[in-house]
Amino acid sequence: MNWKRATIATAFVLPVAWxxxxxxxxxxxxxxxxxxxxxxxxxxxxxFAPGQPPLERPIGDTVRLSDxxxxxxxxxxxxxxxxxxxxEHAGLSEVARGYAGKPVTFLGSLYxxxxxxxxxxxxxxxGQSYPSVNDPKALTAIDxxxxxxxxTFFIAADGKIARKIxxxxxxxxxxxxxxxxxxxxxxx
Amino acid sequence: MxxxxxxxxxxxxxxxxxxxxxxxxxxxxxxxxxAALEARTSAxxxxxxxxxCQGLSIQDSPSELAQSMRSLVRDQLAxxxxxxxxxxxxxxxxGEWILLSPPPRGFNLFAYLVPVLVVLGGGALIVFAVxxxxxxxSAS
Numbered sequence: 001m002n003w004k005r006a007t008i009a010t011a012f013v014l015p016v017a018w019x020x021x022x023x024x025x026x027x028x029x030x031x032x033x034x035x036x037x038x039x040x041x042x043x044x045x046x047x048f049a050p051g052q053p054p055l056e057r058p059i060g061d062t063v064r065l066s067d068x069x070x071x072x073x074x075x076x077x078x079x080x081x082x083x084x085x086x087x088e089h090a091g092l093s094e095v096a097r098g099y100a101g102k103p104v105t106f107l108g109s110l111y112x113x114x115x116x117x118x119x120x121x122x123x124x125x126x127g128q129s130y131p132s133v134n135d136p137k138a139l140t141a142i143d144x145x146x147x148x149x150x151x152t153f154f155i156a157a158d159g160k161i162a163r164k165i166x167x168x169x170x171x172x173x174x175x176x177x178x179x180x181x182x183x184x185x186x187x188x
Numbered sequence: 189m190x191x192x193x194x195x196x197x198x199x200x201x202x203x204x205x206x207x208x209x210x211x212x213x214x215x216x217x218x219x220x221x222x223a224a225l226e227a228r229t230s231a232x233x234x235x236x237x238x239x240x241c242q243g244l245s246i247q248d249s250p251s252e253l254a255q256s257m258r259s260l261v262r263d264q265l266a267x268x269x270x271x272x273x274x275x276x277x278x279x280x281x282x283g284e285w286i287l288l289s290p291p292p293r294g295f296n297l298f299a300y301l302v303p304v305l306v307v308l309g310g311g312a313l314i315v316f317a318v319x320x321x322x323x324x325x326s327a328s
Contacts, residue, residue, distance in 0.1 A: 019298070022295075032283050032285065033282075033283065034279075034280060034281070034282070034283045035281070112252050112253065112256075137256050137259065138252070138253060138256045139256070139260065141253075141256075142253075142256060142257055142260060142281065143281065144281070145281035145282045145283075146239070146253075147239045147240065148239075148240055
Protein backbone atom coordinates (compact mmCIF):
# COMPACT_ATOMS: atom_id res chain seq x y z
CA MET A 1 0.00 0.00 0.00
CA ASN A 2 2.85 2.39 0.85
CA TRP A 3 4.51 1.55 -2.45
CA LYS A 4 1.27 2.28 -4.26
CA ARG A 5 0.90 5.67 -2.56
CA ALA A 6 4.53 6.50 -3.18
CA THR A 7 4.13 5.67 -6.88
CA ILE A 8 1.02 7.85 -7.21
CA ALA A 9 2.70 10.72 -5.34
CA THR A 10 5.79 10.44 -7.55
CA ALA A 11 3.63 10.43 -10.68
CA PHE A 12 2.15 13.76 -9.57
CA VAL A 13 5.29 15.36 -8.15
CA LEU A 14 7.73 14.56 -10.96
CA PRO A 15 5.93 16.48 -13.75
CA VAL A 16 5.39 19.45 -11.42
CA ALA A 17 9.07 19.41 -10.42
CA TRP A 18 10.05 19.24 -14.09
CA UNK A 19 7.83 22.24 -14.86
CA UNK A 20 9.40 24.18 -11.95
CA UNK A 21 12.87 23.31 -13.22
CA UNK A 22 11.94 24.49 -16.71
CA UNK A 23 10.52 27.76 -15.36
CA UNK A 24 13.33 28.51 -12.93
CA UNK A 25 16.13 27.97 -15.45
CA UNK A 26 14.68 30.60 -17.81
CA UNK A 27 15.11 34.34 -17.45
CA UNK A 28 11.62 35.88 -17.57
CA UNK A 29 13.12 39.19 -18.75
CA UNK A 30 14.77 37.44 -21.71
CA UNK A 31 12.30 37.85 -24.55
CA UNK A 32 13.07 35.47 -27.37
CA UNK A 33 13.40 36.98 -30.83
CA UNK A 34 13.44 35.00 -34.06
CA UNK A 35 15.28 37.82 -35.85
CA UNK A 36 19.01 37.37 -34.99
CA UNK A 37 20.62 35.31 -37.74
CA UNK A 38 18.02 36.39 -40.31
CA UNK A 39 18.13 39.14 -42.90
CA UNK A 40 17.36 42.55 -41.38
CA UNK A 41 14.01 43.98 -42.52
CA UNK A 42 14.52 46.73 -45.08
CA UNK A 43 13.54 50.27 -44.20
CA UNK A 44 13.47 53.65 -45.85
CA UNK A 45 13.01 56.44 -43.31
CA UNK A 46 13.51 60.21 -43.28
CA UNK A 47 16.04 61.95 -41.03
CA PHE A 48 14.51 64.41 -38.55
CA ALA A 49 17.54 64.91 -36.29
CA PRO A 50 20.79 65.39 -38.26
CA GLY A 51 23.37 64.37 -35.69
CA GLN A 52 26.77 66.05 -35.50
CA PRO A 53 29.83 66.10 -37.80
CA PRO A 54 31.31 63.79 -39.00
CA LEU A 55 28.21 61.53 -38.67
CA GLU A 56 25.76 64.26 -39.67
CA ARG A 57 23.04 63.71 -42.30
CA PRO A 58 20.71 66.44 -43.56
CA ILE A 59 17.16 66.69 -42.22
CA GLY A 60 14.73 65.12 -44.69
CA ASP A 61 17.40 62.83 -46.15
CA THR A 62 16.08 59.29 -46.68
CA VAL A 63 18.10 56.53 -45.05
CA ARG A 64 17.70 53.16 -46.77
CA LEU A 65 19.13 50.01 -45.24
CA SER A 66 19.88 48.76 -48.75
CA ASP A 67 22.29 51.71 -49.20
CA UNK A 68 24.25 50.63 -46.11
CA UNK A 69 25.24 47.17 -47.35
CA UNK A 70 28.83 46.35 -46.46
CA UNK A 71 28.66 48.44 -43.30
CA UNK A 72 27.79 47.40 -39.77
CA UNK A 73 24.57 49.17 -38.77
CA UNK A 74 23.59 49.96 -35.19
CA UNK A 75 19.86 50.68 -35.16
CA UNK A 76 18.65 52.09 -31.86
CA UNK A 77 14.91 52.53 -31.23
CA UNK A 78 14.18 55.28 -28.74
CA UNK A 79 11.55 57.82 -27.64
CA UNK A 80 11.55 61.10 -25.71
CA UNK A 81 9.08 59.64 -23.16
CA UNK A 82 11.38 56.67 -22.45
CA UNK A 83 13.29 57.04 -19.17
CA UNK A 84 15.69 54.17 -19.89
CA UNK A 85 16.68 55.89 -23.14
CA UNK A 86 18.21 58.68 -21.04
CA UNK A 87 20.53 56.15 -19.38
CA GLU A 88 22.04 54.92 -22.64
CA HIS A 89 22.00 58.16 -24.63
CA ALA A 90 25.38 59.69 -23.67
CA GLY A 91 27.24 56.37 -23.84
CA LEU A 92 25.81 55.39 -27.22
CA SER A 93 26.52 58.85 -28.62
CA GLU A 94 30.13 58.64 -27.46
CA VAL A 95 30.66 55.13 -28.85
CA ALA A 96 29.26 56.26 -32.22
CA ARG A 97 31.76 59.14 -32.29
CA GLY A 98 34.58 56.70 -31.55
CA TYR A 99 33.70 54.53 -34.57
CA ALA A 100 33.35 57.47 -36.96
CA GLY A 101 36.21 56.42 -39.22
CA LYS A 102 35.12 52.79 -39.47
CA PRO A 103 32.49 51.10 -41.65
CA VAL A 104 29.85 51.49 -38.95
CA THR A 105 26.61 53.48 -39.21
CA PHE A 106 24.73 54.47 -36.09
CA LEU A 107 21.09 55.35 -36.54
CA GLY A 108 18.39 56.28 -34.06
CA SER A 109 14.77 55.50 -34.88
CA LEU A 110 12.03 57.44 -33.12
CA TYR A 111 9.32 55.17 -31.74
CA UNK A 112 5.74 56.35 -31.17
CA UNK A 113 6.76 59.94 -30.73
CA UNK A 114 6.78 63.17 -32.66
CA UNK A 115 9.90 64.59 -34.35
CA UNK A 116 9.29 67.83 -32.41
CA UNK A 117 9.49 66.03 -29.07
CA UNK A 118 12.47 64.04 -30.30
CA UNK A 119 14.39 67.13 -31.40
CA UNK A 120 13.67 68.89 -28.10
CA UNK A 121 14.77 65.82 -26.13
CA UNK A 122 18.07 65.60 -28.05
CA UNK A 123 18.73 69.29 -27.33
CA UNK A 124 17.97 68.74 -23.61
CA UNK A 125 20.34 65.76 -23.56
CA UNK A 126 23.18 67.87 -25.00
CA GLY A 127 22.99 66.61 -28.59
CA GLN A 128 23.35 63.29 -30.37
CA SER A 129 26.40 62.42 -32.47
CA TYR A 130 24.48 60.26 -34.97
CA PRO A 131 21.30 61.00 -36.95
CA SER A 132 17.80 59.87 -36.03
CA VAL A 133 14.97 58.96 -38.38
CA ASN A 134 11.22 59.07 -37.89
CA ASP A 135 9.17 55.86 -38.01
CA PRO A 136 5.56 56.98 -38.47
CA LYS A 137 2.96 54.34 -37.50
CA ALA A 138 5.83 52.28 -36.00
CA LEU A 139 5.86 50.04 -39.09
CA THR A 140 9.63 49.56 -39.01
CA ALA A 141 9.46 48.92 -35.26
CA ILE A 142 6.91 46.16 -35.82
CA ASP A 143 9.05 44.81 -38.67
CA UNK A 144 11.88 44.48 -36.13
CA UNK A 145 9.57 42.80 -33.60
CA UNK A 146 9.93 45.62 -31.10
CA UNK A 147 8.52 45.17 -27.59
CA UNK A 148 9.47 48.56 -26.22
CA UNK A 149 12.27 51.08 -26.07
CA UNK A 150 15.17 51.20 -25.94
CA UNK A 151 16.08 48.27 -28.16
CA THR A 152 19.25 48.14 -30.22
CA PHE A 153 19.86 45.96 -33.26
CA PHE A 154 23.29 45.19 -34.70
CA ILE A 155 23.13 44.48 -38.41
CA ALA A 156 26.25 42.82 -39.81
CA ALA A 157 27.87 43.81 -43.11
CA ASP A 158 26.10 40.91 -44.84
CA GLY A 159 22.72 42.45 -43.97
CA LYS A 160 21.81 39.92 -41.26
CA ILE A 161 20.82 40.83 -37.72
CA ALA A 162 23.75 39.74 -35.56
CA ARG A 163 22.62 40.79 -32.09
CA LYS A 164 19.85 42.56 -30.26
CA ILE A 165 20.02 44.37 -26.92
CA UNK A 166 16.76 44.88 -25.02
CA UNK A 167 16.93 47.81 -22.62
CA UNK A 168 19.74 50.36 -22.26
CA UNK A 169 22.81 49.31 -24.27
CA UNK A 170 25.98 49.44 -22.12
CA UNK A 171 28.83 51.17 -24.05
CA UNK A 172 31.35 48.39 -23.35
CA UNK A 173 28.93 45.75 -24.68
CA UNK A 174 28.27 47.85 -27.80
CA UNK A 175 32.04 48.21 -28.39
CA UNK A 176 32.58 44.48 -27.87
CA UNK A 177 29.86 43.54 -30.37
CA UNK A 178 31.07 46.10 -32.91
CA UNK A 179 34.69 44.95 -32.65
CA UNK A 180 33.70 41.34 -33.18
CA UNK A 181 31.51 42.26 -36.16
CA UNK A 182 34.29 44.40 -37.69
CA UNK A 183 36.76 41.52 -37.32
CA UNK A 184 34.30 39.28 -39.19
CA UNK A 185 33.95 41.97 -41.85
CA UNK A 186 37.73 42.24 -42.12
CA UNK A 187 37.85 45.87 -40.94
CA UNK A 188 39.31 45.86 -37.43
CA MET B 189 -41.71 73.82 -42.39
CA UNK B 190 -39.91 75.30 -45.40
CA UNK B 191 -36.64 74.72 -43.55
CA UNK B 192 -37.46 71.03 -43.09
CA UNK B 193 -38.34 70.69 -46.78
CA UNK B 194 -35.02 72.25 -47.78
CA UNK B 195 -33.20 69.96 -45.34
CA UNK B 196 -34.98 66.88 -46.77
CA UNK B 197 -34.25 67.98 -50.33
CA UNK B 198 -30.57 68.59 -49.58
CA UNK B 199 -30.40 65.12 -47.93
CA UNK B 200 -31.85 63.51 -51.08
CA UNK B 201 -29.39 65.42 -53.29
CA UNK B 202 -26.46 64.53 -51.04
CA UNK B 203 -27.45 60.85 -50.97
CA UNK B 204 -27.76 60.76 -54.77
CA UNK B 205 -24.39 62.46 -55.14
CA UNK B 206 -22.80 59.96 -52.77
CA UNK B 207 -24.44 57.12 -54.66
CA UNK B 208 -23.05 58.50 -57.94
CA UNK B 209 -19.50 57.88 -56.67
CA UNK B 210 -20.13 54.13 -56.51
CA UNK B 211 -19.78 52.40 -59.88
CA UNK B 212 -23.17 51.18 -61.12
CA UNK B 213 -21.82 47.72 -61.96
CA UNK B 214 -20.44 47.23 -58.41
CA UNK B 215 -22.98 44.85 -56.86
CA UNK B 216 -21.21 44.88 -53.44
CA UNK B 217 -21.72 48.14 -51.58
CA UNK B 218 -18.53 49.63 -50.11
CA UNK B 219 -19.96 49.54 -46.58
CA UNK B 220 -20.34 45.73 -46.79
CA UNK B 221 -16.77 45.28 -48.03
CA UNK B 222 -15.43 47.49 -45.23
CA ALA B 223 -17.53 45.67 -42.65
CA ALA B 224 -16.26 42.30 -43.89
CA LEU B 225 -12.65 43.54 -43.79
CA GLU B 226 -13.20 44.91 -40.28
CA ALA B 227 -14.64 41.55 -39.17
CA ARG B 228 -11.66 39.67 -40.62
CA THR B 229 -9.26 42.18 -39.05
CA SER B 230 -10.93 41.74 -35.65
CA ALA B 231 -10.80 37.96 -35.96
CA UNK B 232 -7.04 37.96 -36.69
CA UNK B 233 -6.26 40.75 -34.20
CA UNK B 234 -8.04 38.81 -31.44
CA UNK B 235 -5.50 35.98 -31.90
CA UNK B 236 -2.41 38.19 -31.63
CA UNK B 237 -0.88 39.19 -28.30
CA UNK B 238 -0.18 42.84 -27.56
CA UNK B 239 3.61 43.06 -26.89
CA UNK B 240 3.30 45.91 -24.38
CA CYS B 241 0.28 44.61 -22.40
CA GLN B 242 -0.46 41.90 -19.87
CA GLY B 243 -2.35 39.10 -21.61
CA LEU B 244 -4.37 41.34 -23.94
CA SER B 245 -4.85 40.85 -27.64
CA ILE B 246 -4.11 43.69 -30.05
CA GLN B 247 -7.88 43.73 -30.67
CA ASP B 248 -8.62 44.53 -27.01
CA SER B 249 -5.63 46.72 -26.20
CA PRO B 250 -5.93 50.51 -26.43
CA SER B 251 -2.12 50.96 -26.66
CA GLU B 252 -0.64 52.80 -29.63
CA LEU B 253 1.49 49.83 -30.65
CA ALA B 254 -1.58 47.56 -30.67
CA GLN B 255 -3.41 50.09 -32.83
CA SER B 256 -0.50 50.21 -35.27
CA MET B 257 -0.38 46.42 -35.38
CA ARG B 258 -4.15 46.20 -35.94
CA SER B 259 -3.84 48.73 -38.74
CA LEU B 260 -1.07 46.60 -40.28
CA VAL B 261 -3.28 43.49 -40.02
CA ARG B 262 -6.04 45.39 -41.86
CA ASP B 263 -3.61 46.60 -44.56
CA GLN B 264 -2.21 43.11 -45.13
CA LEU B 265 -5.70 41.56 -45.35
CA ALA B 266 -6.81 44.32 -47.72
CA UNK B 267 -3.72 43.60 -49.84
CA UNK B 268 -4.94 40.03 -50.30
CA UNK B 269 -3.01 38.12 -47.63
CA UNK B 270 -4.84 35.29 -45.89
CA UNK B 271 -5.29 35.35 -42.08
CA UNK B 272 -2.69 32.55 -41.82
CA UNK B 273 -0.17 34.59 -43.84
CA UNK B 274 -0.78 37.64 -41.63
CA UNK B 275 -0.26 35.56 -38.48
CA UNK B 276 2.88 34.01 -40.03
CA UNK B 277 4.25 37.53 -40.61
CA UNK B 278 3.86 38.42 -36.92
CA UNK B 279 5.31 35.06 -35.83
CA UNK B 280 8.36 35.73 -38.05
CA UNK B 281 8.91 39.01 -36.16
CA UNK B 282 7.98 38.10 -32.57
CA GLY B 283 8.08 34.30 -32.49
CA GLU B 284 5.18 32.05 -31.47
CA TRP B 285 4.89 34.12 -28.28
CA ILE B 286 2.78 36.58 -30.29
CA LEU B 287 0.02 33.98 -30.72
CA LEU B 288 -2.45 33.97 -27.82
CA SER B 289 -3.19 30.29 -28.59
CA PRO B 290 0.16 28.72 -29.45
CA PRO B 291 0.12 25.73 -31.84
CA PRO B 292 -0.17 22.37 -30.02
CA ARG B 293 3.36 21.04 -30.47
CA GLY B 294 6.52 20.67 -28.38
CA PHE B 295 6.39 22.30 -24.95
CA ASN B 296 3.08 23.98 -25.88
CA LEU B 297 1.43 20.55 -25.66
CA PHE B 298 1.46 20.89 -21.87
CA ALA B 299 -1.05 23.72 -22.05
CA TYR B 300 -3.44 21.47 -23.96
CA LEU B 301 -2.76 18.13 -22.24
CA VAL B 302 -2.50 19.10 -18.57
CA PRO B 303 -6.17 20.19 -18.20
CA VAL B 304 -7.32 16.92 -19.83
CA LEU B 305 -5.01 14.87 -17.60
CA VAL B 306 -6.17 16.73 -14.48
CA VAL B 307 -9.84 16.11 -15.36
CA LEU B 308 -9.15 12.44 -16.07
CA GLY B 309 -7.10 12.09 -12.87
CA GLY B 310 -9.80 13.85 -10.83
CA GLY B 311 -12.48 11.59 -12.36
CA ALA B 312 -10.44 8.48 -11.54
CA LEU B 313 -9.94 9.74 -8.00
CA ILE B 314 -13.70 10.29 -7.56
CA VAL B 315 -14.51 6.82 -8.94
CA PHE B 316 -11.90 5.28 -6.64
CA ALA B 317 -13.21 7.16 -3.58
CA VAL B 318 -16.89 6.41 -4.31
CA UNK B 319 -16.13 2.72 -4.77
CA UNK B 320 -14.25 2.66 -1.51
CA UNK B 321 -17.07 4.39 0.38
CA UNK B 322 -19.79 2.15 -1.08
CA UNK B 323 -17.92 -1.13 -0.61
CA UNK B 324 -16.49 -0.44 2.85
CA UNK B 325 -19.69 -1.16 4.91
CA SER B 326 -20.39 -4.53 3.22
CA ALA B 327 -16.77 -5.60 3.71
CA SER B 328 -16.96 -4.93 7.47
